[in-house]
Amino acid sequence: MNDERPFRIRAGAILDPGDPPVERATLTVEAGRLVAVEREGEGDPRLPLVDLSDHLLLPGFVNAHCHLSLSVLENRVSRQERFTGWVRDLLAENERISFAERVEAFRRGADTLTNSGVTLLGDYVSHPELFPEYSTLPFRSVLFLETLGFRGEVCREVCERVRGLLMDHGSKGDRFRLGIAPHAPYSVSPGLFRELKEMADRFNAPFSCHVAEFPEEVRFLREGGGELETFLRERGVFDPAWNPPQTTPVRYLDGLGVLKGMAAVHLNHIEGDLDVLVQQGAGAVFCPGSTRWFGRSPIIPVRALLDRGVPVALGTDSLASNESLNFLRELKLAEAMLTDVSRVEILQMATRFGAQVLGPSPDAGTLALGAPADVVGFRVESRPAYWKDVPFESGRERADFVMVGGRVAVGERPRAE
Structure with a gap:
């Protein structure tokens, strides 16, 4: 179900509920799992990129x-x-x-x-x-x-x-x-x-x-x-x-x-x-x-x-x-x-x-290293006061990005820079 080829996702912010949000972060995905989470980093520039710099990303x-x-x-x-x-x-x-x-x-x-x-x-x-x-x-x-x-x-x-x-x-x-x-x-x-x-x-x-x-x-x-x-x-x-x-x-x-x-x-x-x-x-x-x-x-x-x-x-x-x-x-x-x-x-x-x-796996439902690359994303027009509020916003009825096991189901797919 996953894509074996590594790629990067640039995010405006990531939020693993219960942990502080990380702004301007980059996720690296390989073989359907998260293999790197970098703050203020771009990851390996040779890898294809999904540019979600105007999105909040959470675990799926x-x-x-x-x-x-x-x-x-x-x-x-x-x-x-x-x-x-x-x-x-x-x-x-x-x-x-x-x-x-x-x-x-x-x-x-x-x-x-x-x-x-x-x-x-x-x-x-x-x-x-x-x-x-x-x-x-x-x-x-x-x-x-x-x-x-x-x-x-x-x-x-x-x-x-x-x-x-x-x-x-x-x-x-x-x-x-x-x-x-x-x-x-x-x-x-x-x-x-x-x-x-x-x-x-x-x-x-x-x-x-x-x-x-x-x-x-x-x-x-x-x-x-x-x-x-x-x-x-x-x-x-x-x-x-x-x-x-x-x-x-x-x-x-x-x-x-x-x-x-x-x-x-x-x-x-x-x-x-x-x-x-x-x-x-x-x-x-x-x-x-x-x-x-x-x-x-x-x-x-x-x-x-x-x-x-x-x-x-x-x-x-x-x-x-x-x-x-x-x-x-x-x-x-x-x-x-x-x-x-x-x-x-x-x-x-x-x-x-x-x-x-x-109980599918001990690290599912998180953005921890090694976790399944299951991610949901929401586009934001400007930085919110609190990132946790984004999914609860009035009128927000669908996700702008959905990825399961490293495969994009909704939204932009990896491309070479």
């Missing part, structure tokens, strides 16, 4: 949670009073979609992500036939195999299918790697959770799950019954042998032994559970647009998680529960919704924390 953005295959449901699924009502509508609409329609919308969604600066995507995949499409995308992906199975007797069949996909498609070089995503505590059996976690550990595959998203999920695990049991029975997938664990979603997963290292998505209802997440080294994903679309309250306690050292990433979720996949919009929504979190911290969530949660 990480969208840590999405359902790109559901892009076809844009404006087709309405808000419902009950979560299960929304799911019913989603399933009904999804069954009407042709594969050609799904692919066309998938490509439009991917274009939106690219043009808003995403260089690494964490995507829940329920359509493996789309794997060839992921191989053509300009950004890298961690593809979580979304897995359902609440009845105990389906565990073996589901595990055989997931294992086969991991063996056949476990890694496509640096384009994508596979992870595993048991859908949620109310849709996956205890035994299947354990088997999938064991498989993820064996294949060194990232592990993710929707956790503590809405009140009925919490009530179902404490008491059983209610609208979730009604929905599961309606779908013919409820296990009559199941008994509610009488605890919170986080503690339930911890008790199963599957929380360690998990990328836990949503986490809106985790009062009293923060220390459990810390102890198990879990990461968190906040989806601002989707959270606002559903009108969730309370929402994930980002400030408390960050203060405890839990990496919190940002995600768009899907167009079935969000108005757009534009990642710059998510930055601005995050700022509006997280009044006690700074812009620098939001940029960290959008870059290094996102990479940590997805």
Whole structure:
């Protein structure tokens, strides 16, 4: 995916969130990685140059949670009073979609992500036939195999299918790697959770799950019954042998032994559970647009998680529960919704924390030496008072430069001086 030939990028400034900005800097890229970062330097003049002296450069953005295959449901699924009502509508609409329609919308969604600066995507995949499409995308992906199975007797069949996909498609070089995503505590059996976690550990595959998203999920695990049991029975997938664990979603997963290292998505209802997440080294994903679309309250306690050292990433979720996949919009929504979190911290969530949660490589999401050459750039007309403010500027809806693994996806390409 990368260009092996070395070249330079001259920048007005670079900002690795959490570090001071470096003005009039030059990056040198070779074999898809950053091999030099120079202040007030020009690098090797023999190398081709990308002149971005009127740009701010940051690490490429990480969208840590999405359902790109559901892009076809844009404006087709309405808000419902009950979560299960929304799911019913989603399933009904999804069954009407042709594969050609799904692919066309998938490509439009991917274009939106690219043009808003995403260089690494964490995507829940329920359509493996789309794997060839992921191989053509300009950004890298961690593809979580979304897995359902609440009845105990389906565990073996589901595990055989997931294992086969991991063996056949476990890694496509640096384009994508596979992870595993048991859908949620109310849709996956205890035994299947354990088997999938064991498989993820064996294949060194990232592990993710929707956790503590809405009140009925919490009530179902404490008491059983209610609208979730009604929905599961309606779908013919409820296990009559199941008994509610009488605890919170986080503690339930911890008790199963599957929380360690998990990328836990949503986490809106985790009062009293923060220390459990810390102890198990879990990461968190906040989806601002989707959270606002559903009108969730309370929402994930980002400030408390960050203060405890839990990496919190940002995600768009899907167009079935969000108005757009534009990642710059998510930055601005995050700022509006997280009044006690700074812009620098939001940029960290959008870059290094996102990479940590997805776990593709220890240096992804940064502009450190040796890091993947994943870069997003924004043209500026004049020097801003604070470089960190540039991505949040009103009216800024797309990136002016995007590079993934040393390959330019948006903007000017290297040329000889």
